[in-house]
Amino acid sequence: MAWRSCSVLCRLTGGDPFLCSVRGGSRWPHSFQQRSGFRKASKKPEAKKPEDPVPAHTEPSEAAFQNRAPLQPPVTPQRPFGRLVRPFLFTVGFTGSSFGLAAIWQYESLKSRVQSYFDGLRADWLEKVQPQKRGDVRKEINQWWNSLSEGQKTVTGIIAANAVVFCCWRVPSLQRFMVRYFTSNPASKSLCSPMLLSTFSHFSFFHMAANMYVLWSFSTSAVSMLGREQFMAVYLSAGVISTFVSYVCKTATGRFSPSLGASGAIMTILAAVCTKMPEARLAIIFLPMFTFTAGNALKAIVAMDTAGLVLGWKFFDHAAHLGGALFGIWYILFGNDLIWKNREPFVKLWHELRTRSGGGGGPGGAV
Template identity: 75%
Template sequence: MAWRSCSVLLRLTGDELLRSSVRGGRLTHGFQQRCAFRKAAKKPEAKRAEEELVPTRIEPEKKNPTPLWEQLPPPSSSRGPPLSRLIKPMLFTVGFTGCSFGSAAIWQYESLKSRVQSYFDEVRADWLEKIRPQKRGDVRKEINQWWSSLSEGQRTVTGIIAANVVVFCCWRVPSMQRFMFKYFTANPASKTVCSPMLLSAFSHFSFFHMAANMYVLWSFSSSAVSMLGREQFMAVYMSAGVVSTFASYVCKMVTGRFGPSLGASGAIMTVLAAVCTKMPEAKLAIIFLPMFTFTAANALKAIVAMDTAGVVLGWKFFDHAAHLGGAAFGIWYIMFGHELIWKNREPFVKFWHELRTGGGPSGGGSNGPGGSI
């Protein structure tokens, strides 16, 4: 019956159907279907045999995702020798240090200029305070009294501590992890090398790291600010953060041990070294062991010796190179930097005064609040 129906179909369609259905003397698959001819189905055993012959695809093992701290770009050979990578950070260090001390000189000038007006404002405020009825439990008054009870150094570093706390809170936000890692950790192998030199000095990932650094800064703030003055202290502290990071860059490029660094330890080491150099006979003690006291000079020697051993032996728990850079900058500034930089700021202040007054006579001396050591 199959052949018969097929022959009738062939007679009805004629040569056109044959021409469209025959290719090279063989019937096409469509034509076989129409004529009710089908290929014999393959046996299931054959399919199983073919499936067994086909090699199974082995899925690669899923590796644990690498933490963000280990996703560091390797140093590229196209960047040139290590010296060329340090040129840009070195220029940034010199430029930022100059801008810091220049801004501090302008800040001191503006403070001197507004001191007279502030005096009359304080007299007027005291008079109004006397005639104004007192309020009990006034929160604002309590805050003002607490703020007035602080020393000038403690009030100065309060802003620094607040900035460190804000950055620490930003580290806790998951969506900001990559941004924080890029701009708030310093690494010479990273694409961004300049801005992290400053921002990493306000960055702490661990709460205990931040608490320890801020406690040391708070403890030495009164002595440092009374010795340098508020404006000069801020210039030294901001510059120390960049200088200590540059020292860390140099050490990492020389040793080839790249990795991210963060923390205010380098800048705080500058403050500690400056105080210990200026007052070597001052007595210091450890917070948990107050019964053991030692001189500031001996404490500085012990810290420098420990950090030197850390650099030589390759300890990785702390950035010992940044500590040494900060300590060296603090010692240098007390012995030479104050005379070379701060004592020679008068021409710049005079230029700023003439710029502000339109070429009028310059006023004020070089010794302002915190002008000399």
């Protein structure tokens, strides 16, 4: 649910007017009108001539406009596609960096597992010899953590980051900062960093809870299918890519409005799982008795977002949803073979650099 327009945000800050563009015919708040320079000219009473009465609803003549102070020229909506160059380069660079760092992370993780194998055996032996007390809070937390799947452990950090950002929205002194950097808008002064930060941003608790529930539900299947390193690369890249698709659609239509939410990235994960396992059975949260296949669910979601984009629905950012879903489908069908399975030369380069710097010793040096 990446909400395209949050009318509440318009009352939170007096920043860039493009951040609170008109939605559904509503007018700007009075504070925005004053700061943008479009003040209503005061009318001076004119003495009526009894011999030449003027009708009440006639338009003023050209001479009346010439006698007034010169007004600013009417603002025409612009479509600055040139402003999308930096977001495009940021999307390409961030996506490449995400997968590169994920490959290094996987290499270091595997190396660390090999090196700590005997340390782990020793730790298990010590835990049996010296068991902890039953009422220890730390032990309870460890038991809860160990009961989670690998996917749930992976997304716990993402959920925690979203919760922290949600709390920041509740701080009045941070709201102007949050609107600028944690909402994405192609008409804003800040273009690149909000493409990533807005994917961790939710203003409504229900919005955040719904997104995090879907992410938690699909995390086990997605991480078991991709691995935690590749999953994180796909998730973070999907957030930026879906935001860029939203930028392009907003610039093309001239409907500049702020967007926030993790829906674009979550749509990528959902689409990836549904594409990989189309026969899996899914159900709606509040209607568990109705089940359907993952393939049919994906078709319905893509159809709904396509209709919303074509018909101009404004409640959700359908462009971001559709961009995330298409990226998830593409990655499972082609992207995994083109990107992740070709990471070996990069990992070898990293291994050589690490070995030359003296960090390749030990039992895991030949990983």
